[in-house]
Amino acid sequence: MSDEQRRLDLADFLRTRRMRLSPEQVGLITGGRRRTPGLRREEVAQLANVGVSWYTYLEQGRDIHPSGEVLHSIADALQLTPAERQHLLLLADQQPRVDAYPPDDEQVSPALRYVLDSLNPIPAYIVDHRWNYLAWNTAADRALLLSQGEPPYEHNALWRMFANPTSRYLYYPPWEQVAQRVLAEFRADSARFADEEWFKRLIADLQRVSPEFRAWWPRHDVRGKADAEKNIEHPLVGRLMFEHTTLQVPAAPDLKVMIYTPQPQTDTLAKLQQLMEMQEVAVVLP
Known part of the structure; x- marks a missing residue:
């Protein structure tokens, strides 16, 4: 910046x-x-x-x-x-400088796409430095409803959290707790891109459409990424319980692979397999 x-x-x-x-x-x-x-x-x-x-x-x-x-x-x-x-x-500029932003058209290699597909029925997806979803496997789409985006940032994770009604029904514990944690992680993760014009537009649009974002963004809360439990209330199969892991791509360090591993001793894996066997249908939430 x-x-x-x-x-x-x-x-x-x-x-x-x-x-x-x-x-x-x-x-x-x-x-x-x-x-x-x-x-x-x-x-x-x-x-x-x-x-x-x-x-x-x-x-x-x-x-x-x-x-x-x-x-x-x-x-x-x-x-x-x-x-x-x-x-x-x-x-305070006490960390190594980054001379340039990652390219706007960050690419997911065929090898990475193969990794995503091979993980089915375990949900996995890849995001770029803007938290845009670049690629995901079938399990991620069925479990997390990633293809049900909300314009104008259909594939952005932060926009999805605050501007897409789907997120309010999916996340457990209550959406407010999850959203505040995600916002703090995004603030920390995106700090070095804060003066990028795209970033400024996203923040301005979120402040316009989300009262919660307007209230929480000025707090300037930050939080590091860590492996954690993630629970989803899926409208078709009920509660899905995961261990969430973030992996960095060495050849493209601004890309991150997100993997949702079913928690052992739960029925999450069986429910994922059930979702994989369903015909592809759009889930209509209330």
Whole structure:
């Protein structure tokens, strides 16, 4: 991303992290009620052992260059998670630069497509750096209804989560929990593309169509990707329970392979095989 966009995102991230902490959480004693929530800038500076003016410049998006040691002190003061700490370092330009965006027409090789097909009846798909679905196998389409997209971003995972009604019926636990987690992962994953015009259009369109996105995006929550359980409430076969794994493609590191492995000691695999035997039909959700 451009230096200006990076500094603005850094300022926003620091501000949102500061506002979520109370003095009591960091061991400070206050003299009564405050007009606004969160820590003050001078309190963060004190906890991080940096100058107040200097820290204020960071939150104002000024062109200053903190060292890694100082950034880790600020991360400690703000009680950042490992994913948030990595995000802070990226926004502060303390990670290796990426000289160019991946190409707009990222390709899935025939070998990767063969891998997807060979995984049936286990759902698997591939996304690019924009979280667009580039390819998927039959099991993924039958279980996750990937072909039932919503324009104008029919094949984008974030748009699907917030703008496609299908997602509200598929995900368990409740959609709100899943959507907030996905949004935090997307924020962390896409930080270095934040000033890309396509990215800006997607964010603007999501803010227009989704009240939840409008409310949650300003929080600047970030979360790293990790293997996790994923549960789907399928309209035809009921509950599907998976272990979700993300694999990176060495030859194209901005492509990710998502694999949904049926949890053992559940009937998920049998239900997937049942879906594979069905005729291809569109599922109409209420």
